[in-house]
Amino acid sequence: MSKKQIKIALAGNPNSGKTTLFNAFTGLKQKVGNYPGITVEKKSGKAKLSDEYNIEIIDLPGTYSLFPKSMDEQVAQQVLCNNTDEDYPDVTIVIADATNLRRSIFLLTQVIDLKMNVVLALNMVDIATKKGILVNVNLLSEELGIQVVAINARKGQGIESLKQVIIKTIDEKPKKPFLDVTKIFKDVIEKANEIRGVENNYASFLTLCKQKLSGELLNRCALNQLCKQHEIIPERIQAKETVKRYKAIDKVIFSCVKKGAPVGKYQFTKKLDDLLIHPFFGYIIFLSVLFLLFQAVFSWSAYPMELIDGLFTDLSIWTANAMPKGMLNDLVVNGILAGLGGIFIFVPQIAFLFAFIAFLEDTGYMARVSFITDKLLRGVGLNGRSIIPLLSGAACAVPAIMSARTISSWKERLITIMVTPLMSCSARLPVYALIISMIIPPDEFLGFNLQGLVMMAFYLLGFLAAIGVAFLMKFIIKSKESSNYIMEMPSYKIPDWKTVIYTIVEKVKIFLFDAGKIIIAISIVLWVLSSFAPGKKFEQIEQKWTGKEDAEMHIAADKLEASYAGIIGKTIEPAIKPLGFDWKIGISLITSFAAREVFVGTMSTIYSVGDDNIQSIQERLKNVKNQETGEAFFTPAVGISLMLFYAFAMQCMSTLAIVYRETKHWKWPVIQFLYMGVLAYLSSFIAYQILS
Amino acid sequence: MQKLANLAIGTKGEIRSISDSDLEQKLLEMGCTPGEKIEVVRRASFGGPVAILVSSYVLSVRKEDALKIDVQLLKDE
Numbered sequence: 001m002s003k004k005q006i007k008i009a010l011a012g013n014p015n016s017g018k019t020t021l022f023n024a025f026t027g028l029k030q031k032v033g034n035y036p037g038i039t040v041e042k043k044s045g046k047a048k049l050s051d052e053y054n055i056e057i058i059d060l061p062g063t064y065s066l067f068p069k070s071m072d073e074q075v076a077q078q079v080l081c082n083n084t085d086e087d088y089p090d091v092t093i094v095i096a097d098a099t100n101l102r103r104s105i106f107l108l109t110q111v112i113d114l115k116m117n118v119v120l121a122l123n124m125v126d127i128a129t130k131k132g133i134l135v136n137v138n139l140l141s142e143e144l145g146i147q148v149v150a151i152n153a154r155k156g157q158g159i160e161s162l163k164q165v166i167i168k169t170i171d172e173k174p175k176k177p178f179l180d181v182t183k184i185f186k187d188v189i190e191k192a193n194e195i196r197g198v199e200n201n202y203a204s205f206l207t208l209c210k211q212k213l214s215g216e217l218l219n220r221c222a223l224n225q226l227c228k229q230h231e232i233i234p235e236r237i238q239a240k241e242t243v244k245r246y247k248a249i250d251k252v253i254f255s256c257v258k259k260g261a262p263v264g265k266y267q268f269t270k271k272l273d274d275l276l277i278h279p280f281f282g283y284i285i286f287l288s289v290l291f292l293l294f295q296a297v298f299s300w301s302a303y304p305m306e307l308i309d310g311l312f313t314d315l316s317i318w319t320a321n322a323m324p325k326g327m328l329n330d331l332v333v334n335g336i337l338a339g340l341g342g343i344f345i346f347v348p349q350i351a352f353l354f355a356f357i358a359f360l361e362d363t364g365y366m367a368r369v370s371f372i373t374d375k376l377l378r379g380v381g382l383n384g385r386s387i388i389p390l391l392s393g394a395a396c397a398v399p400a401i402m403s404a405r406t407i408s409s410w411k412e413r414l415i416t417i418m419v420t421p422l423m424s425c426s427a428r429l430p431v432y433a434l435i436i437s438m439i440i441p442p443d444e445f446l447g448f449n450l451q452g453l454v455m456m457a458f459y460l461l462g463f464l465a466a467i468g469v470a471f472l473m474k475f476i477i478k479s480k481e482s483s484n485y486i487m488e489m490p491s492y493k494i495p496d497w498k499t500v501i502y503t504i505v506e507k508v509k510i511f512l513f514d515a516g517k518i519i520i521a522i523s524i525v526l527w528v529l530s531s532f533a534p535g536k537k538f539e540q541i542e543q544k545w546t547g548k549e550d551a552e553m554h555i556a557a558d559k560l561e562a563s564y565a566g567i568i569g570k571t572i573e574p575a576i577k578p579l580g581f582d583w584k585i586g587i588s589l590i591t592s593f594a595a596r597e598v599f600v601g602t603m604s605t606i607y608s609v610g611d612d613n614i615q616s617i618q619e620r621l622k623n624v625k626n627q628e629t630g631e632a633f634f635t636p637a638v639g640i641s642l643m644l645f646y647a648f649a650m651q652c653m654s655t656l657a658i659v660y661r662e663t664k665h666w667k668w669p670v671i672q673f674l675y676m677g678v679l680a681y682l683s684s685f686i687a688y689q690i691l692s
Numbered sequence: 693m694q695k696l697a698n699l700a701i702g703t704k705g706e707i708r709s710i711s712d713s714d715l716e717q718k719l720l721e722m723g724c725t726p727g728e729k730i731e732v733v734r735r736a737s738f739g740g741p742v743a744i745l746v747s748s749y750v751l752s753v754r755k756e757d758a759l760k761i762d763v764q765l766l767k768d769e
Contacts, residue, residue, distance in 0.1 A: 371752050
């Protein structure tokens, strides 16, 4: 028997528990994509509703109303207001925070007025009760004319009843509009209905407020004309309607919500805030949190990384012996497995970093960090909300740049986008980790891991560079618009572990598959480039050394130099020699322009071509000798120069692509690429010349 | 009548009007309607944002924006 498939949209304010409810519905069966043409993340998933129904559920971006101010909120409006949209839901769930009922049902009442089949999921009733806020659910349902279900999204309570109610609501529209806009703006709404050819009073009202509902471009002229005739100023009617709507909501709240004395630790958030946003200790605590974060990411992930490294080494040895000798064996072991190992080894660090960021967001601490840093960041042309993109930039610039969308000022958002890639992302982590492990001894310094401290210094350097460049851009980029910063400070919560784990799984997946694809492809191309040479060069080399001492080693080294990869590396060597790099690093630099993490894979491939001793990459690189001096090639000067180059250069095609999509202009990614390139070359040059 | 930006922590009042149309629209939909009671709960260092308690949640606005919000002070009961 085939089941019926229905579409569900999940809407609600930020911090209302929307994502937690979404996770409770779908588990790990989620899909992250994009809405067509824009970069707003689209999260959807499938779930079973009953024996009769399956659902496809979309997690809409958090919004306070159907008057969007950002691209994210625009998406929510688009899906809900346009019944020809492919995601237009059969049933909409609006989730509301019971501790904050007045504000969170504003959106709900708008959805009711759009005549949608809607259910209210009332979350956090338990916390409300503790705070002394008692909600009469049955009365609320009666007043609103829709079904209301009390749930606890975290504990998964009430989900079954919610499912039952959804089924009931498939054929049940709200009984009455919550606020009848025709009573406020009589004839105009009817005329707007006529122009639009749709009998939906509230949707017509929204178009009169200059809201761009999709597919309404044709009607725009006629609607503007209508506004003129009736002397309607869109901003004024929108404000008037909002005030009336809140008055109606206040009446409902008055009858359905009783306020009693708070029970227990109601003061928890206040007390914690006394410390965390203290004018002095707040900053100290923030810096300590960052410090701990990087120490932890570095030292906690060391053990699983060793494990993965060992696993890949064993796998390579096993494969090398199990497969018949020859070209294919070489390709699999030194091309594919070497590349794969280079990716998997960084999963622990990425997982820990995203875990920390998800944890800080979910507890509500990030909002406090924005609050105490807004003024400071604005001094350099950023915004308190830039702290989230900047910190997320320490994980990956791509989602970080996307998260800059919450900044409403275009100039501040643009500057945030332009400097976020200077933050050391997780793709630089492999490069730093590899080089640090070679040039910095694993000693303790003042009780801290010295390698961890150097790592932190590089993260700090990225941050300082970002601040410096932002400051310059503040004077270069012109803008007339005013900037706003209005932000809710949610109550502190113990993070929902499921949400944190889902975030980690999602990000690691993206890293492994999206970055992994490129890395594997490049690994194979590299293997080809370094295993073949023009003409009969390889044969000549073999003839030259056959029978002599250490023949195999010399043949391998000469072959690499003669190969296509060697030719490319040699060509660019004069340009990078002043930075302390040789042609082998040159090859890695070229391949890293697709994505930085390719560096480790490339180094690993280049130095393993023709090498029959399977070693870990660290050991292999440590043994590389400088051909002129005979000493170890990776001196501190070369290492620092290389790390600086990676810290500043824009070597990520995905980031450039996302910057183009977010700024809608090629100018910005090009400027970004150039300024970062110049910064990288200059700082590497200076560092190498001083240190060597 | 006082500007929100000039109020000390702990001051209670009622929102009267907001003089910037963009700002007004954003604050209105977040529940800062005329007559709504507010309390100043935090002020960030270095002239940073002001946090107010409004209909049982905490909202932060920049000092510059808080200058555009008129508040009628309430006497403590």
